[in-house]
Amino acid sequence: MTNLLEGLIIIGGAEDKKGDKIILQEVCAHIEKESQLLVIVTVATQLPVEVGREYSDIFYNLGVKNIRVLDVRNREDALKPENVELMQKASLVFFTGGDQLRITSILGGTPLYSTMKRRHSEDCVFVGTSAGASVMSDIMIVTGLDDESAKKCTLKMAPGLGLITGVLIDMHFAQRGRVGRLLVGVAENPEVLGIGIDEDTSIIVNRENVLRVLGSGAVYIIDGSNISDTNVSEQYQDNILSMFDVKMHVLKTGDKYDLKTRRPFI
């Protein structure tokens, strides 16, 4: 299944860590040689030591021998040459969950960030779960309402890492009833494709912008390009958002989707 051209693995949070670990196994399968370095980035979490150790142990037990934790807690850490060097040497970078604004506010504009972007344009694989997933696109969801219908402007977005463009990613998707909030994001600019990822479910994106689904849940693609009418605007922020003619695909493990042509396939 593994494809050398796959550069991005985006996980909807709460991936299985105790059973078959299908997604984390897939992550490890992207380390080809024992010498290649897997770097765990804990910047999103307030528990960097615990979370770093948990993933280190799992990846080690799955056969990866060369693992380091990049423990960046503030902008000062993001300037340190040893941290930049670690990123430079990484073959796979794994962003843990936590708070997505910590990732961007601490890394944005630093040498660590530019090194990361360069490594992404080269051969390094980037992986993120939960907050680490949201942050992958050029615009990310920061907060919004769960289990609610779409209201205008209840969604807060911010600039993400931009490792994938033209999409808006949401995670814990079915589990937290988030279709409403992702619909708001898509309605605000239907040029952006909405991707909602369930827990224990991932998309693996190759360098030709084709994704495949892996995991126990579903991935929802919300394509607003045919929206025929919507009342989205800055006015009347508390109003319910209406939109006609949204296209939706529900993908299961093994299904594929071409981000260029906006078509699902098997």
Place this chain on the structure above:
Amino acid sequence: MTNLLEGLIIIGGAEDKKGDKIILQEVCAHIEKESQLLVIVTVATQLPVEVGREYSDIFYNLGVKNIRVLDVRNREDALKPENVELMQKASLVFFTGGDQLRITSILGGTPLYSTMKRRHSEDCVFVGTSAGASVMSDIMIVTGLDDESAKKCTLKMAPGLGLITGVLIDMHFAQRGRVGRLLVGVAENPEVLGIGIDEDTSIIVNRENVLRVLGSGAVYIIDGSNISDTNVSEQYQDNILSMFDVKMHVLKTGDKYDLKTRRPFI
């Protein structure tokens, strides 16, 4: 707003009973003359006295003077001539929430049921909230998973009252994260249109099968007629259901939808 041709008001549950009561006001507006009888049917609930009294008080305070509670607790009650007579005289029948299987299992096949169907084909307006909403269509959702992605065959359906046909209605829609379970129903037979109604939100259907939305939430129309691929089948019941090319409309208060042409409009 009220239209004499409107024969059905379907409420997604938890309609406002203490504030503006927009939906319950709309219900009362369908009583044109003081002499017309509003009948509250409490068959769905285990608390028929309390629920009957609550709605009686609300409707009375909203100006309806001729109100009776049809307290049917078992099939024997559904055979009683005085209950059949009450249904025969009703100008508006209001089904409360509770358990939708109580409604159909107690009323099905009785003289009360056939009288109800006849009154619906005449000029009587039928209203249902929550369980009373689900039961309106010819097939209804009994149980399914909330806040989960669509899995094959996790959905239990049963024959409903059939006051509206060709649709599958789900309620408490965004609040309980039910898009997954309604998608299963639609995938199983895309001839059926899925209608998900939020709490404190209603659809009002006229006798030409055009509906309008009233309330504080949204109504989701799930149209599977263009589904290009799905893995729905009896096999592998626990698998995630995939489906490509589902069409969805999100309607707010005032929006309309033509059930014949399957088109939304403003």
